Amino acid sequence: MSEITNxxxxxxxxxxxxRVSFYWAEAQDAGGVVPTELTEPLSLLMRNMIGTNTRTPRCIALEGEIGGCVSCGIYEQRPTPCREFAMSGENGEWxxxxxxxxARHGLPALFHPSLPVMTESYAAAGASELPEHVQSPG
Ligand code: SF4
Ligand code: SF4
Structure with a gap:
């Protein structure tokens, strides 16, 4: 078992x-899974997670303290951009x-292509666990 924490x-x-935006039909009221009440219209065909379309974004579904212990309140129902956003270093990709x-939140970079050792370490932690920032986060 790896001792590396995600x-x-x-x-x-x-x-x-x-800004976490996605095709409007991902929301529950259009047949999708994202809780509609946590979204707002962005354009004719797009919605975004409430709280993310501001100067100081913070998704309404994010629980916990950034840089501390966090989770996504709708992990299984999170929209596509959240599912597709990879942690830097996952699968060796920056x-x-x-x-x-x-960096915006004062946290150090996880990976850089010049640091292959870090890549291997995080890969060993298990890509299937990612991204747990949103697990109950991301
Ligand atoms: S929570 Fe988001 S920004 Fe932080 S390491 Fe994971 S993917 Fe990167
Ligand atoms: S992973 Fe969850 S908390 Fe993070 S932006 Fe997506 S819906 Fe919001």
Whole structure:
């Protein structure tokens, strides 16, 4: 068993940095799974998670303290962008957006292509556990 803890469970930065928008039909009132009451219209065809379309974003579904212990209140029902957002270093890939969100909240970068050792370490933690920032987060 790996002793490396998934960094997402002590981060949550991406849930408080980006506008989380998605096709409107992902919401429950259109047949999807995302709780409609946690979303708001963005355009004719798009919705976003409430709280993420502001100057100081924080998704309404994010629970806990960023950089401390966090979780997603709707982990199984989170929208596509959340499901597709990879932790930097996952599968050996640098996700600049992840590290940028972390930097915005004063958290260190997880990965850089020049640091392959970190990549192997996080890969060993298990990609299937990612992103648990949103597990009950991301
Ligand atoms: S994906 Fe990156 S920014 Fe988002 S919670 Fe995980 S480590 Fe933090
Ligand atoms: S993973 Fe959850 S808390 Fe994070 S932005 Fe998506 S819905 Fe919000």
């Amino acid at each position: 960094p997402c469970i002590s981060c949550g930065a991406c849930c408080a940095h980006f 996700n600049e957006a992840c590290d940028r969100a972390r």
